[in-house]
Amino acid sequence: MYVVIVYDVEQIRVNKVCKCLRRFLHWVQNSAFEGDLSESQLERLKMELKKLIDPEHDSVYIYRLPHKKYLRKETIGREKVIIDQILG
Amino acid sequence: MAESARSYYIFRNGRLRRRQNTLYLEQEGENGDIIRHPIPIEDVQDIYLFGEIDLNTKLLNFLAQNGVIVHCFNYYGFYSGSFYPRETNVSGHLIVKQVEHYLDPTKRLSLAREFVSSALYHIRRNLNYYSHRGKDVRNSLNIVEQCMDRIASCETIPELMREEGQAREAYYVAFNEILDLKEPFEKRVRRPPDNMINALISFINTLIYTATLSEIYVTQLNPTISYLHEPSKRRFSLALDISEIFKPLVGDRVLFRLLNRGVIGEEDFMGLGESPAVYLKENARKTVVRELEETLQTTVYHRGLKRNVSYRYLIRFEAYKIIRHLIGMEPYRSLRAWW
Numbered sequence: 001m002y003v004v005i006v007y008d009v010e011q012i013r014v015n016k017v018c019k020c021l022r023r024f025l026h027w028v029q030n031s032a033f034e035g036d037l038s039e040s041q042l043e044r045l046k047m048e049l050k051k052l053i054d055p056e057h058d059s060v061y062i063y064r065l066p067h068k069k070y071l072r073k074e075t076i077g078r079e080k081v082i083i084d085q086i087l088g
Numbered sequence: 089m090a091e092s093a094r095s096y097y098i099f100r101n102g103r104l105r106r107r108q109n110t111l112y113l114e115q116e117g118e119n120g121d122i123i124r125h126p127i128p129i130e131d132v133q134d135i136y137l138f139g140e141i142d143l144n145t146k147l148l149n150f151l152a153q154n155g156v157i158v159h160c161f162n163y164y165g166f167y168s169g170s171f172y173p174r175e176t177n178v179s180g181h182l183i184v185k186q187v188e189h190y191l192d193p194t195k196r197l198s199l200a201r202e203f204v205s206s207a208l209y210h211i212r213r214n215l216n217y218y219s220h221r222g223k224d225v226r227n228s229l230n231i232v233e234q235c236m237d238r239i240a241s242c243e244t245i246p247e248l249m250r251e252e253g254q255a256r257e258a259y260y261v262a263f264n265e266i267l268d269l270k271e272p273f274e275k276r277v278r279r280p281p282d283n284m285i286n287a288l289i290s291f292i293n294t295l296i297y298t299a300t301l302s303e304i305y306v307t308q309l310n311p312t313i314s315y316l317h318e319p320s321k322r323r324f325s326l327a328l329d330i331s332e333i334f335k336p337l338v339g340d341r342v343l344f345r346l347l348n349r350g351v352i353g354e355e356d357f358m359g360l361g362e363s364p365a366v367y368l369k370e371n372a373r374k375t376v377v378r379e380l381e382e383t384l385q386t387t388v389y390h391r392g393l394k395r396n397v398s399y400r401y402l403i404r405f406e407a408y409k410i411i412r413h414l415i416g417m418e419p420y421r422s423l424r425a426w427w
């Protein structure tokens with residue numbers, strides 16, 4: 001499954017959440033990640049995120065798509081990173 | 089590592105590092121600062137290193153923990169070896185069965201025959217494809233079909249290999265018809281390859297071999313015990329067995345496509361040394377890797393599984409079918425492309 005995750009957390013926790021997401025997904029811009037995950041990976045990721053955030057103040061949104069092909073992504077302005085398996 | 093995990097190919101020079109519990113590729117920028125490129129560890133099945141990469145044991149331990157295989161290539165793009173982490177999926181029972189099927193000549197032969205049948209089936213499939221497109225490959229097609237008919241009556245491994253060899257030879261003759269070549273392609277030369285076709289075949293076959301090895305790693309199979317090839321020292325020969333199926337099905341088709349569309353041409357190769365060894369230039373390597381990776385990710389509908397599966401998954405599926413055969417669940421029937 002393909003997921004897009006955006007988050008809005010208090011400044012002291014931003015780095016923790018970002019670090020955690022980096023292990024699973026590709027960074028696309030500040031507070032936004034996307035990538036392929038299996039059901040169990042997403043479950044593990046959610047568990048970890050729940051431990052990190054303060055549910056009173058922070059929020060994480062998860063957008064799920066059954067497959068990457070259903071994603072229609074449009075970019076306005078500079079594309080910050082290009083996700084690619086071939087580096088260099 | 090999940091089923092969606094992917095291969096990463098690194099061409100640039102730099103350092104691969106464990107950082108923040110994930111992977112970072114670090115490279116020196118133009119003005120001496122370090123550019124860091126994070127790679128999500130959960131998305132990595134294996135890593136191909138083509139560039140000059142520094143790494144340390146901390147990283148290797150981390151990769152082993154996550155079951156990530158590293159395949160290394162030297163300056164010329166020739167395969168030098170893999171970092172194959174300790175197996176976490178082990179089954180003593182299965183190893184006993186694997187050995188049993190190797191030691192018993194009849195059992196060994198029936199597995200080996202399946203590998204050759206599938207390889208020749210896909211060779212014939214490629215020849216048929218081009219014969220429908222007006223290429224005159226009748227001669228080769230006849231020879232391959234004769235070899236296929238004789239497979240069933242082969243009683244030893246060498247006989248089987250002879251049929252395979254003959255079919256391959258006829259197949260390579262057809263390359264001259266399929267591809268528009270300036271110089272005729274005479275014969276397959278390895279270690280080192282002597283012309284551009286041989287160099288390209290070698291490079292693609294290596295990638296198929298490493299992909300197969302990575303898929304075997306995910307299963308309980310021991311990659312050193314093989315049936316068609318002799319299980320030799322220093323080689324994961326089961327990967328050689330299984331990759332026989334996918335060389336014509338995936339590899340050769342990528343090769344034809346790249347050459348016939350003019351994506352890869354003479355200018356992409358370099359000669360080396362006195363006894364000329366030919367190898368691919370770096371940019372061409374990238375092109376080949378990209379094309380092959382895209383092909384491996386293409387999906388076909390599998391009637392048995394009732395879902396779309398990628399070519400890469402079909403490799404793993406062969407391994408699973410072999411396991412089922414070894415533990416006596418159902419006889420192994422190798423892949424025959426049905427689409």
